[in-house]
Amino acid sequence: MANKIPRVPVREQDPKVRATNFDEVCYGYNAEEAALEASRCLNCPRPRCVNKCPVHIDIPGFIKHIVDGDLAGAAATIHNDSSLPSVCGRVCPQESQCEGDCVLGIKGEPVAIGKLERFVGDWAIENADKLEQPSIRPNGKRVAVVGSGPAGLACASDLARAGYEVKIFEALHKVGGVLVYGIPEFRLPKDRIVAKEVEAVKRLGVEIEPDVIIGRTMTVDDLLDHEGFDAVFVGSGAGLPRFMGIPGENLNGVYSANEFLTRANLMKAYDERYDTPIYAGRKVVVVGGGNVAMDAVRTAKRLGADSVIVYRRSEAELPARVEEVHHAKQEGIDFQMLTNPTAITGDEKGWVNGIKCVRMELGEPDESGRRSPVKVEGSDFNIDCDVVIMALGTSPNPLIKSTTKGLDTNRKGCIVADEEGRTSREGVFAGGDAVTGAATVILAMGAGRKAAKAIDEYLKGKA
Amino acid sequence: MFKIVSKRCLTPNICEMKVLAPKVAASAQPGQFIIVRTDEEGERIPLTVCDYDREAGTVTIVTQAIGISSNKICEMNEGDSFVDFAGPLGRPTDLMDLPAEELKKKKILFVAGGVGTAPVYPQVKWLHEQGVEADVIIGAKTKDIFTYVDEMRGVGNVYLCTDDGSEGFHGMVTGLMEKLIGEGKQYDHCVIIGPMIMMKFAAMTTKKYGIPTMVSLNALMVDGTGMCGACRVTVGGETKFTCVDGPEFDGHKVDFDEAMRRQNMYREHKKTNPETHKCKCNG
Known part of the structure; x- marks a missing residue:
């Protein structure tokens, strides 16, 4: 059998x-x-x-x-x-x-x-x-896609296959969004894999222009009113890093995971041939338990630092993929579970020299269904380290919201869109982390595809 | 690719370039910055917009050769191209938000130091175009390293000072500020752009006289779009991102000591120490 x-x-x-x-x-x-x-x-x-x-x-x-x-x-x-x-x-x-x-x-x-x-x-x-290229019959309509991450690439592919002329605008110099700045080379090779799958999207006829920051270089309104696009899909992701708000977060040697990973992945700082610097010191503490935390801690390890994960819940609640946690452990990452930082300490020159933590225990389940961690009184202790990386999640960049007329966002700064990606603004659709807050590549792709369908329906209805 | 259409050296290690970037030129405003990359291995370097010509599609940048990347920029010549030239980024200067009548009533002082003089220029020029003549103090260590003086004289009332007394007022910008105010000049808005230490002390001077003051911070950045947080700065006790919340902030609220410390973060950990660029443009 x-x-x-x-x-x-x-x-x-x-x-x-x-x-x-x-x-x-x-x-x-x-x-x-x-x-x-x-x-x-x-x-x-x-x-x-x-x-x-x-x-x-x-x-x-x-x-x-x-x-x-x-x-x-x-x-x-x-x-x-x-x-x-x-x-x-x-x-x-x-x-x-x-x-x-x-x-x-x-x-x-x-x-x-x-x-x-x-x-x-x-x-x-x-x-x-x-591979046989799908036969595409151009329908003469143009759609602009903001952001070349998973949501934008998925949306653009489906629209191109349906006959739309699609142009993606990317703020950074490389195409792929989180696939190039966030996820490390050792998990997702950039030139061999990401660039090649992007090439395949381009073969469908999708045009991609880097170095264009929608909200600054041009606005969503410009795209619709002056650049001749019939609809816009916003897949600008959730790029804004969060910090804890504890003392010492602006000391030298404190990074957001976004910064640490962007230096390593997008700017290839780990490679001597590239100019961008990165500093991991002798010991790195990464705060957080998601995939981004695992990526940061394993990157620090590869840069030669003793690397520690500090997470406030227990191992069962780690939001990271099981495979990433398993790989991190194999590589010798120290997991300090049920631990929460209270302050980062620095030396007389303003460089990190340690992180103060307390032990936690799990209490009652919170609204997410996970048992919320509660501080164990008197359990304060210190971890000596040179670098602290905050991997606490990200929020959407406010640039599109603040420069697009009539685009509603919620309390968390996420663009409000229905299941199909329709926003409060006619002709403007959105999906991925820009709508949900930080989630996964595949959920963003799913949202991009749904929005492509909704854009198709919207533009067919208009004709 | 973004072509350098002209280059000139303002001092032995400060160069000015006009770069063909029509989309950036079309939307750039005084106070904003751009990000350049010289080559595939290069860093993303933020530079303040020093001028723009919407018709010609060019943006002017001024760079002082001090590190690996600024040296690489200064080594480039007319006809060469940047692989990336992205922007404009950051918020335009607050002055642009004022209604025209209110702006016309303003008595504005600009204080510029070193390589910070060039980014002051588009603001003074913009005000000049709105019919507002601003006073501009330009400070330098010695007269040979003044930049943008002639350009500035065309659009504002220029006062020079040098540390060694080789031209203009003998002393630092703070001394000249005190002198002008002592002579009866009144200001109700001040913009300071220059080295961090100069902005710190110039802002202390305006605070003494109760003059609302903006400073333009040149923090370290990676992406420049709000993604990395490398450029965070404490303003009035709150953490702000220079790239999206700035680059201009209330000069009386900025924690300059922290900002200076953060600016030097990689000085001890840089990859290689380059030879400082020496200009060969003028023979």
Whole structure:
């Protein structure tokens, strides 16, 4: 029986070695491994995995193509619903989405859907010439997309396939949003993977202009009134870092995770050939428990620092992907759970020299359903360190809100949009972190796709 | 790519470039800044807008060669191109928010020091175009390193001072400020742009006379769009981001000591120490 085959393990770089380099941790499946793993799929008539995928990829469909040895067919199946399989195969929280509901997971290990998706995506990058381009009939309408992150790329791809002339405006000098500034090279290679999947989006006819800050270089109103766009999708993400508001946060050596990761990822500060500096010192404390915290702490480790995670709840509540926590532990990251910082201390020159913390215990569940941490009296202690990185989440950048007439935002600064991405302003749609606050790549892609559908309906209705 | 259409050296290590960037030129306002990158390995460097020509599509920047990246910028020549030239960023100067009648009544003093003189120019020029003549104090260590004096004379009333007395008032900008005020000059708004230490003391002087004061901070930045927080500064006890909340802030509320300390964050941890650029433009 097919389902008696155990889940095919994936090859990874040795933890001791990889903790000193920025090369990718996971090697992924080769063709034989992928074929064997694909053969485990039961091809359920009513697949639960597809329902749990925010972009509803036909998972049994593409896996069947792998079993049949038709990788071009597998790629085409995924591309119908996602333009970023190599990205998503690497960064999606599969355990709580597709793989979390896999029938095989009830008694054993679920099908490694993420690793198979990655295999197909990588094959498609290597074999771009063997893929058939969808036939696109231009409809003469133009849509502007603000931001080239996952939401913008997904929205632009769907609109381009539907015949729209799409132009993406990116504020930074590189395309990909959080895929290039946020997620590290060792988890998501930039030139080999991100740039290639962006190329595939461009092959659909999407134009991308970097160095344009919508809200400053041009406004959303300019795009609609003067630049001849019929609709605008705002996928500007949640870029504004939060701090705790504790004493010492402006000492030298305190970073937001955004800054630390942007220096490392976007500016390649870890590479001697690049000019941008980065400082990790001898010991780094990262405050937070999400994927961004894991990325920051593992980056610090690779820069040669002893690296510690400080998180106020227990390990069970860590919001990071299970795989990231597992990898971080293998690499020798020290996890200080149920610990909350109260102040950062500095030396006479204003440089960080430690972080004061208290131990916590879990009390009653809060509105998020997680048990809220409560301070243990008298448990104060100090961790000596040179650098503190705050990975506490991010909020949307207020630039679009403050420069766009009639665009409603909520108390948290998020753009108000309905399920389909319609905002309070006619012709302006939004999705991804700009609407939800910081979430995942795949949820942003899902929102981008829904908005593309709504934009299509809106512009067809207008014609 | 963004082409340098002209370059001239203002002092041996300060150069001015006009860069072809039509979209930035179309929307730039006095007080804002741009981010440049010289090459693929380069840093993102924030520079204040020193002038713009909407018709020609050019933006003027002035750079002092002091570190790796500013040296790289100054080594570039007419015909070379920046790989990136993004902006305008930050908020335009507060003066632009005032209604015309109110602006006309204002007695405005600008205090400029060193490489900070060039970014003062678009503000004084803009006021001149609105029919407001401002006083401008320009300070330098010695007369050979004055910049933008002729340009400034065309749009405002210029007062010079040098630390060594080689031209104009003998002393620092604070001394000249005291002198002008002592002679009966009255000001109800002051804008100070220059080295952090000079802004600190000049702002202390205006505080003494109760003159509302704005300073333009040149904090360290990475993205310049509000994403990294490297440029955070304490203003009136609150943490602000220079890139999106500034770059101009109330000079009486800025924690200059913290700002100066943060500005030096990488001085001890930089990658290599470059040779300082020496201008070869003028032979």
